[in-house]
Amino acid sequence: MQPEKKSIQSQWFETSRGRYVLTWEQRQFDSAVEDVFGFNAVQAGLPEIDFLRESRIPLKVRAGLDRGCNLKTEPTQLPLASQSIDLIALPHVLESSAQPHQILREAERVLMPEGSVVVSGFNPLSLWGARGALPWRREEYPWRARFIGLLRLKDWLALLGFELTGGRFGCYAPPFSQSRWLERCAFMEMAGDRWWPICGGVYVVRAIKRNPGMRLVTPAWRDKRQAKKALAPVTQRENGLHVEKRRHH
Numbered sequence: 001m002q003p004e005k006k007s008i009q010s011q012w013f014e015t016s017r018g019r020y021v022l023t024w025e026q027r028q029f030d031s032a033v034e035d036v037f038g039f040n041a042v043q044a045g046l047p048e049i050d051f052l053r054e055s056r057i058p059l060k061v062r063a064g065l066d067r068g069c070n071l072k073t074e075p076t077q078l079p080l081a082s083q084s085i086d087l088i089a090l091p092h093v094l095e096s097s098a099q100p101h102q103i104l105r106e107a108e109r110v111l112m113p114e115g116s117v118v119v120s121g122f123n124p125l126s127l128w129g130a131r132g133a134l135p136w137r138r139e140e141y142p143w144r145a146r147f148i149g150l151l152r153l154k155d156w157l158a159l160l161g162f163e164l165t166g167g168r169f170g171c172y173a174p175p176f177s178q179s180r181w182l183e184r185c186a187f188m189e190m191a192g193d194r195w196w197p198i199c200g201g202v203y204v205v206r207a208i209k210r211n212p213g214m215r216l217v218t219p220a221w222r223d224k225r226q227a228k229k230a231l232a233p234v235t236q237r238e239n240g241l242h243v244e245k246r247r248h249h
Contacts, residue, residue, distance in 0.1 A: 007066045009096060010048050012141045016179040021202055022049065024170040025120050028204035029089065030054040032118045032166065038086025042110075044075040044103070045093035051118075052089055076102040080110045090119045094153070095145040101156060108160045113211040117162065120204045122147045127174045128201035150203050162207035169193075169200030 012018045026049075033041075033055040041057040043050075047068035052060050063071040063078060073079055075090075076099050088107045094100035107117050122128055124147040132143035154164055172192030173185035192200060 006048065008141050009092065010046060010066065013046070013049065015177070016182060017175055017177060020173070020179070020182045021171055025091070025202060025204055026051065026053075028168055028170070029091070029118060029120070032116075032204065032206045033087060033089065036087045036116045038112065038115070040085045041087040041089070042071075042078070042080070042085055043089040043091070044078075045096070046091045049091070051091050052087070055087060057087055076106060078106050078110055082109050083112050085110045086112055086115050088115070088117045090117060092120055092122070092142070092145070094119065095121050095142075095148050100146075100148065104156055104160055108162070108209060111209045113209060115209045116206055117157075117209070118204065118206045119153065120202060121150075121153065122202055123169060123198075123200055124149050126172075126199050126201045128171070131175050150198075150205065153205070157207045161210055163210050164205055164207045167203060167205035169197055169203045171201035172196075172199065173201075175201065 013022050029051045030053065033052055036055065036057065038057050039059060041052055041055050041060045042063050043052050043060065044063045045066075047062040047064055047066055061071050062069045063073050063075060065072060065074065071079070075093055075097070088111060090103065090107065094103055097103055104117075111117065122142055122145065124132075128142075129147055132147065150167070150169075157164060170189070170193075172188040173182050176182050176185070
C-alpha cells in the first residue's frame with residue numbers, strides 16, 4: 001500500500017512563501033485558541049500543521065480527507081453531534097472549497113452555544129490578491145483558490161448567528177518566491193499594520209456562536225506573550241472593516 005501524498009496545499013506551506021505565511025498565521029491562531037475552554041476541538045484542513053497547539057482543550061481532532069486526519073470526512077458533512085464542539089479551526093478551508101457556506105453551516109451546527117470558530121484566508125484586496133489576476137498564475141496555489149474578502153466572510157458569519165470578536169491582517173510583503181526578498185521586505189509588516197491594515201496578504205479572525213437571549217461570561221482573550229500580538233478587536237466602518245490597535249500601557 002502506497003503512502004498518502006501530501007496535498008498541494010500542504011506542500012505549498014513548505015515553500016518560502018508558505019513558511020512566511022505560516023509563521024505569521026500560527027502566532028495568530030496561538031493567540032486565538034489559548035483562552036478557549038471546553039472539552040472538544042476540531043481542526044478542519046491542513047492536518048499536518050498543528051493550528052491548535054496552544055489550545056488547552058483536552059480532545060483535539062483533525063478532520064478531512066488528507067493525510068494526517070484522524071477523522072476522515074468532508075468538512076461540509078461532519079459526522080459529529082450537534083452542539084458538541086467547543087472550538088473549530090478552519091485554516092484556509094473556505095477558499096479551497098466549492099461550498100464555503102455549507103462548511104460554515106456545519107461549523108455552526110456542531111458548535112456549542114458560545115463556541116468559537118477561528119478562520120484564516122487570503123485577502124483579495126492585497127498584493128497577493130492582485131497577483132491572482134494574472135492569467136498565468138491562476139493554476140498555481142494559492143491563486144487557484146477563491147479568495148474570500150473579510151467583509152463578505154463577516155456577513156456570512158453574522159447570518160449564521162456568529163459575532164466577530166477578533167481579527168488581524170498580516171503578511172504585507174509582496175508574494176516573492178525567494179526567502180531573501182521576503183526578508184528584505186520585513187519593514188513592510190510594521191508599516192502595513194500602521195498605514196494600510198486592510199491590505200495584508202492574509203487574515204485570521206475569531207467568531208463566537210451566539211444564541212438569542214443567552215450570554216455567558218468568559219475570560220478575556222489576551223496575549224500573554226510580549227513578542228506576540230493578539231488579534232485585535234474588530235469594528236465596522238461605512239467604508240469597510242477597521243482593525244483597532246491595542247494600546248500597551
